[in-house]
Amino acid sequence: MSTVPRSDVAIIGAGPVGLFAIFECGMLKMSCQVIDALDVVGGQCAALYPEKPIYDIPGYPQIGAMELIDRLTEQAAPFNPVYHLNQRVDSLAREGEDWLLTTSTGTQLRARAIIIAAGVGAFGPNRPPLADLESYEGKSVFYLVKRREDMRGKRVVIAGGGDSAVDWALSLADVAARVMVVHRRDKFRAAPDSAAKLKALAQSGRIELVVPYQLEGLEGSGGALSAVIVKDLDRGVRRLEADVLLPFFGLAMNLGPIAQWGLNLERNHIKVDPATCATSAPGIFAIGDIASYPGKLKLILSGFAEAAMAAHAIYPLVHPGEVLHFEYSTTKGVPGASAGHD
Numbered sequence: 001m002s003t004v005p006r007s008d009v010a011i012i013g014a015g016p017v018g019l020f021a022i023f024e025c026g027m028l029k030m031s032c033q034v035i036d037a038l039d040v041v042g043g044q045c046a047a048l049y050p051e052k053p054i055y056d057i058p059g060y061p062q063i064g065a066m067e068l069i070d071r072l073t074e075q076a077a078p079f080n081p082v083y084h085l086n087q088r089v090d091s092l093a094r095e096g097e098d099w100l101l102t103t104s105t106g107t108q109l110r111a112r113a114i115i116i117a118a119g120v121g122a123f124g125p126n127r128p129p130l131a132d133l134e135s136y137e138g139k140s141v142f143y144l145v146k147r148r149e150d151m152r153g154k155r156v157v158i159a160g161g162g163d164s165a166v167d168w169a170l171s172l173a174d175v176a177a178r179v180m181v182v183h184r185r186d187k188f189r190a191a192p193d194s195a196a197k198l199k200a201l202a203q204s205g206r207i208e209l210v211v212p213y214q215l216e217g218l219e220g221s222g223g224a225l226s227a228v229i230v231k232d233l234d235r236g237v238r239r240l241e242a243d244v245l246l247p248f249f250g251l252a253m254n255l256g257p258i259a260q261w262g263l264n265l266e267r268n269h270i271k272v273d274p275a276t277c278a279t280s281a282p283g284i285f286a287i288g289d290i291a292s293y294p295g296k297l298k299l300i301l302s303g304f305a306e307a308a309m310a311a312h313a314i315y316p317l318v319h320p321g322e323v324l325h326f327e328y329s330t331t332k333g334v335p336g337a338s339a340g341h342d
């Protein structure tokens, strides 16, 4: 008897679409395990724009990206998903009627069907080439800010010149003890409005622009940072006393191992049947940003509909011989919710 954990469905990617797929599978009595390369759920919403408002989620005139993720996680919770975070699915192999998935940490899991909701591929931050960087990562060097409050009272160095660097500088100016923005040019690539706000905050002394400088080294011990060393193009060096470094040099996104799984690909996307989201491999479905079909819109709301279609298409694989009677959630209810009225 195999000791490898088994579920009906394995969902690769815990972005908004993967999270909603847990709910849709759960409503059809299918259990899920969910794997993500990031150490938090939420995909692009969590990693790229947690504090931005989204305006095109039906029923929410405006909702913060992280709030949407919290709600999706809550909506999935009654179906008891098992999350395997901080690990990338590296390989898939057939094992009888099941698929066997192996992750970058060596974890193995089995499932009857797979939903790939991997967005633009596994995320990884572009890491600055600094000596001893690993010993600070996750302790005082962070590539994404999970909660703004974590930065309260800290001396924060932000490195980078794009939207993330500028947006976080603006956001943290109110909570951090000090915000220093290191960029190799004095022009920022962020939205013009945000770049203008950044300059205004610098002029009022609320933040310091350390330009044109680049990261050179870190000082500290035991993972606790005491200073960030920067240098300019003439090799002039400055020592910025700091508790936290936030390097925002973008996220490297690549399909990575997914490209090796023998699926029918089209320009880094997985081609699917638009009626079912089935890929070219039996039992493997793809939804959300990674799925491609004529007329595809890369929107969260399209991904939600694809999650429902994939779950319905998977049902006969998990419950062979059982006829699926289509039912509304209002009729079925969800586990733990009080019954509705007739």
Ligand SMILES: Cc1cc2nc3c(=O)[nH]c(=O)nc-3n(C[C@H](O)[C@H](O)[C@H](O)COP(=O)(O)OP(=O)(O)OC[C@H]3O[C@@H](n4cnc5c(N)ncnc54)[C@H](O)[C@@H]3O)c2cc1C
Binding pocket: 012, 013, 014, 015, 016, 017, 018, 035, 036, 037, 038, 042, 043, 044, 045, 048, 049, 053, 054, 055, 056, 087, 088, 089, 090, 117, 118, 119, 120, 121, 122, 123, 256, 257, 258, 287, 288, 289, 290, 298, 299, 300, 301, 303
């Ligand atoms: C700045 C910005 C603003 C946006 N605004 C909007 C908006 O207003 N409205 C809207 O509808 N959309 C918006 N989007 C797009 C929206 O975020 C995406 O459409 C959505 O995130 C796609 O969800 P997803 O679950 O398919 O993939 P993602 O959110 O990309 O999540 C995929 C997850 O899969 C993981 N993964 C990938 N490969 C593997 C692997 N091999 N093993 C393990 N894990 C893996 C990744 O780490 C990632 O966490 C915006 C995007 C950006 C960048």
